[in-house]
Amino acid sequence: MHQQVYHSSEIQAWEGRWFAQQNSAYGLMQQVAWATTEQMLPRLKQQQVNSVAVCCGQGNNAGDGYLIASYLAVQGYDVEIYAAALGESTSLQQAHAAAVQQGIMIHTGFAFQHSYDAYIDALFGIGLNSELSSDWQAVIRQINRQTGLKIAVDIPSGLQANTGQALPCAVVADYTFTALGLKAGLFTGQGKAFAGEVTLISLLPVDSALKPLASLAPQYVHLVPRQAFGHKGSYGHVLVIGGHAQMGGAVMLAAEAAFHAGAGKVTVVCDAKHHTAILSRAPNIMLRDINQMSLQEC
Template sequence: MQPQVYHSQSIQAWEQRWFSQQNSSYGLMKQVAWTIAQRLIPIFHEQGIQRIAVCCGQGNNAGDGYLTAKYLTQAGFSVDIYAAELGASKDLHLASAEAQQAGLTIYSDFTFVSEYDAYIDALFGIGLNRELNTDWQSIIQKINGRQGLRIAVDIPSGLQANSGQPLPCAVKADYTFTALGLKAGLFTGQGKEFCGKVQVIDVIPADEKLQPIARISPNKISLPQRQAFGHKGSYGHVLIAGGHATMGGAVIMAAEAAFHAGAGKVTCACDAKHHTAILSRAPNIMLRDINALSAADIQALLEHVDAVSFGMGLGRDAWAEQQFKTWFPLIQQSDVEAVLDADALWFLAEFPEKLKAHSYATPHSGEAAKLLGISTQEVEADRVQAIHFLQEKYAGQWVLKGAGSLILEDELWICTAGNAGMGTGGMGDVLAGMISSLKAQFHDMIHLHEIVTLHALAGDYLAQRGMRGLQAQDMAQAVYHAVNL
């Protein structure tokens, strides 16, 4: 079973149920801290780390820090604590007293008196939901500005646990040891920028009331072997539709991606101005002039394909609107697997309608905002809620693209593959082509989150030589690599 991801409030309620069964909250704090210390000891030995600064705030997360410092001191490391004034928590006061009894030096501010090999962040836990004041922002910037390994206890301080948004800054950790269960903010939004390598400190048993909000999509995907007697008709026919007279590149990249993901046949319906360019790159792509197609022609095309990707490079002018009003109802009435991307989503927002079954919509945050009638900032403030709202409003299956893409099918998945180099024009077109190709080949035998992950793995393969300057037009061979692993 793939790792489960939880909302911070569910984790906190789970803790309270554990305590209500007469389990000790301080005992749990000690258990978490001891486990973190045991995980850190081999890392510190391997990297030659001796001097460690532990930065503690005012809540129970700080208690984890005090106790981790104690256990690391007992293991032979040189540890100093930098701490804010203690809050009201009884457990926090007990942890601070144990650290002092172990002989640790506790500094009352965050002016580091020495250079350290590692900095442990125990300032704030998963309950943080407000923007940090300037004093706390300054402390976080000090930690980020130091040389040395950075380790976050539970979640990097300043990062919202569910959205992955900094408030407005957060500790940039190399390792995050998150208590009890994974939180969505570690993987989506800006979370990947701050969390480094994530490990779970799973020290109490889950109960039946604890329900995940998502699962982590697997990074190893195996497609069925092809049969020896297969032919081009065995592997699906994909139709790529879009390509305004001034925007031909999107349909080219989508069509090439469809072929490289294994489709047996690909037809591209676009403005005839682009046909020569398409044939010069990929002479195996069949072409239709979108301007010459009547509604009857489009319906006939849809009857002879297995999947369609619609909207790439369609544009938003009067011509594009007319194309949408012609194509979209016919796609909705057909039995084909249907991918809606780019400008098709823009028009869907203008003319909202419930999507048919086997529809796959792939907005980025700006497109999601348009579809929901809210701001991009509101989408990013709660990506999990946004994708659920999209499915509730429009039906279908959804990909909310971006770092830590969210995929909502029957349940929510988070893609942890991919890299910052993929933030470039055309990557969404490649994804749309891959979805239509793999759905044309396998239909319900492949899940949407698996296709999104294959796309991300292709991007990671392409980025092996560097992320800066990575181009979507170069993804074709990387897609071929990913689907043949």
């Protein structure tokens, strides 16, 4: 089954439509935090985690962090929170109050008092679009230097949610639990190097206005069996164009990949200098000389 991948603006608009129906923002935060905790618990048990440091920023991603800390404390984990100054979001303040009520130690700042078995990153969410300040860069590098398990809530802090670009650094997570929909930046650019194992926390009903950006192919792609009476023209024709006389490798690899992906016919339009090499590797590829063709023929 193909999983849908979304631009961050689609996720934010989806949340907006949900709240416009008089659904509670704090209620959704509680659901996300509890579902994330449920998915997290088997990993913590497997890694024999006892002590946990939860790092909270100033937005709603931090609210998830405060609630996750509360839920983990109820489960018997030794939890401490390291936090920035509390932001103005009502949901965030409610989540902070829940952690205080649970009796969790909350440290101001990110100077870890000792080492922990796991570090939960709830600093920044999908709204981050500009380069981190030097202070925040220092915090992220401090987290990355720790030897314990690293877990990101929604997205590794410092990673741009759509491009996968580090701004300019990001938390290197072992696990990322991303809420509502898969974000493109977890799979593009530098994203895969920071996200670790990605788990989707799916909660809201998908509405008709939600538009995916792309789909993730399954790990193993199974091609449709070909009919006994079919021929190469029955399974699509791929045109690969590359013109540089000194760079034939790209068209060669792209053409072979097209065949492996199931194309029936593949035509390469390139400099004739590369024709012999291409045919020696894949004689089923059809060739045209780019220098002998008009734009209309291409």
